Amino acid sequence: MAAEGSVGGYMRVMTRPDLQGGDGRLGYWNLYGRLLNEGPFVALEGRLSLLDQQPGSDAVWTQVHGRIEGGSVGNADAGNGGLANMRLSQLYAQAGNVLIPKMTWQVGTLQTWMGDLGLYDMRPTTLLDDTVGLSAHYADDQVDVLIGAGDAGYAKRSSRYHTVFSGAANLRVRPIRGLELGVGGQVWHEPQVEGNRHAPYVTPDLDYEDWVRGEVVSNWLLDHPGQELNFPDPQPTSADSWKMVGYLGFGGVGPLVWSSTFISYGKQHPDVHNTEVVSGLEYDLYVVELTDERTVLLVGEEMHLRLLPDRLDLVIGGLYGEHKDGDNNIVPTDHDRRYTSGVARIQAYPTPVIHLLVESSLAQEVSTNGNQYRNHYDSVFSTTGGVSDSRGLEYGDSDTRITWQGKGGVVLNPQGPGIYVRPSLRVLYGVQWSSQNAAFGNSFVETLDQYNEFGNVERHWHQVVALETEVWF
16 A cells, blocks of 8 residues: 655744834743743644554554654744754654554654643643653553653753663543543653763762852862862762653533643753863863752643633633752752743634634742842842842842733634634734833843943833734644
């Protein structure tokens, strides 16, 4: 039988003229809802069926999949659609019903997840997205089981590749109609390999504050004058990380279409090394022991309600995140923070094609290790060089950022009612208020010398008008 192919994908492109000095996005990130906070994106996935899959049959079938995607479109963003912004993100072969009926074997990239937080465009239960290897997936009407393993070294280390063994498993069950439960997890192990400069090592007696300030070598030389060539050699070690995920989904009751709850908790993989330059000499610092206690907790919920069939839909979402770094108690970073967000979108259908959309979100972000946010245009003067201590460990004058967004407009959906029906053509207005000054992508001043040259203004409100389209095909 001749091979048969098909192509599908996704595209998102927009124009958002910004008269307030921004980059065309309403806020910083999807914590405030994905709408108006995302840029252009395109994904194209091809599937080649070498042996056709026969529904309800235990006959062997095989397919090859490949996906090219990227976040740049010509004239719509700074990347200007350059192919350097695209990547072959997925490439794998599948074979079904080999040895075991209803079992699918996959070789290549192994990404898997148990659902989406659509309002945030997030997948908290994603596993194996960094792994190339082999997986086995058994699925019937009541049970899904997946086990996979491989190497995540290139995803973790890129050009500084070193083997990172990766293994994962998840289980999803449907005990009754309208109810799904899922659990899963993934572990990573980077072995000790003495002699490989990209393997995990530890530079002895590193001080966290010296490392943050970039003063490890200079302070060591103060204690060891004239010994520039005798800086301590790194000691080999290994590195480990892990992630656990859970999922609860139910729906089909009254106006509730579906509710999805996701939880993810894990320890992030540590960094390997960075470089300090002193007196023209480069010194590599191996920092596994300074970066191996970073954990991330993420809890998300999304509920879709059909208030009036084919007339009015409501989607409510919530997100909570907590990042901790057990090695750091002196400097505010994204590894020491917590955030809470709520988003609600209501979509009315005056006609099957012409829809009205209104969305609102409220989020609070707290830096748990000091001031990370600048609340005023002159915050750079309210601290010392932009920081509250004399040597510069804090960036701003507040540890909290509160952000509200409101969005509304007209949506054209040729395929009829539905918040997630595509294709969509949207004409939207969005407004944001944030306690942080200029809390959106911009090119405003950040340092004293820039302030002296360009000046600055107080700007807590931000607004954009958008014409955009989103299509699945």
